Amino acid sequence: MSQPDPNYAIARIDLPDAGTHGWQVRLQRRGIKYAKFFGDRVHGHPEHALLAARRWRNALLEKLTDQARICERSPRNSSGVVGVSKITVSAANGTTYHFWQATWSPAPGQRRCVKFSIKRYGDREAFQRAVEARTEGIND
Incomplete structure (x- = not known):
């Protein structure tokens, strides 16, 4: 490390x-x-x-x-997986993009994030890739 x-x-x-x-x-x-x-x-x-x-x-x-919060499942968590969320990004020209995003902290003071396009992979595969990315990230 x-x-x-x-x-x-x-x-x-x-x-x-x-x-x-x-x-x-x-x-x-x-x-x-x-x-x-x-x-x-x-x-x-x-x-x-x-x-x-x-x-x-x-x-x-x-x-x-x-002061950091403990990562527990929250009623606000609609994905069912801690650190995986569906996000929408709006570009300056008004176009919106939808992603499944995985976030994790490999070490104190560090944050990693990766997004998977729903348009490219479809909703189910983008979600699965985000879950796998987070699992690999927290296990490294």
Whole structure:
């Protein structure tokens, strides 16, 4: 199993014309965006700013993980399979596409998602492929 990226959700920001140098942490969970900038000058050195960004990110992930819901079958689950759902995507031109989607979390802080077109595979086969993809994903 590979090691998680130590700079997950952290990006380097260097804008010399604006005098901005530092590390930006950006995460989104359940539609809520979290962001914080860690300037080199404030922290005394780029490496110190990076360490502060990692600490903040880790504390945020821990807090968000503690709040995560337990995956149980919900009355809102119409597929009958946790992590498999039927979704509709609307393109900018107004065309709608229908998929069966499988989602899973291979490791803390990671999310995987795969969609299977109902138009291409038909409803039953797209659903079955989504179920298989999720099963394989959580067993890897």
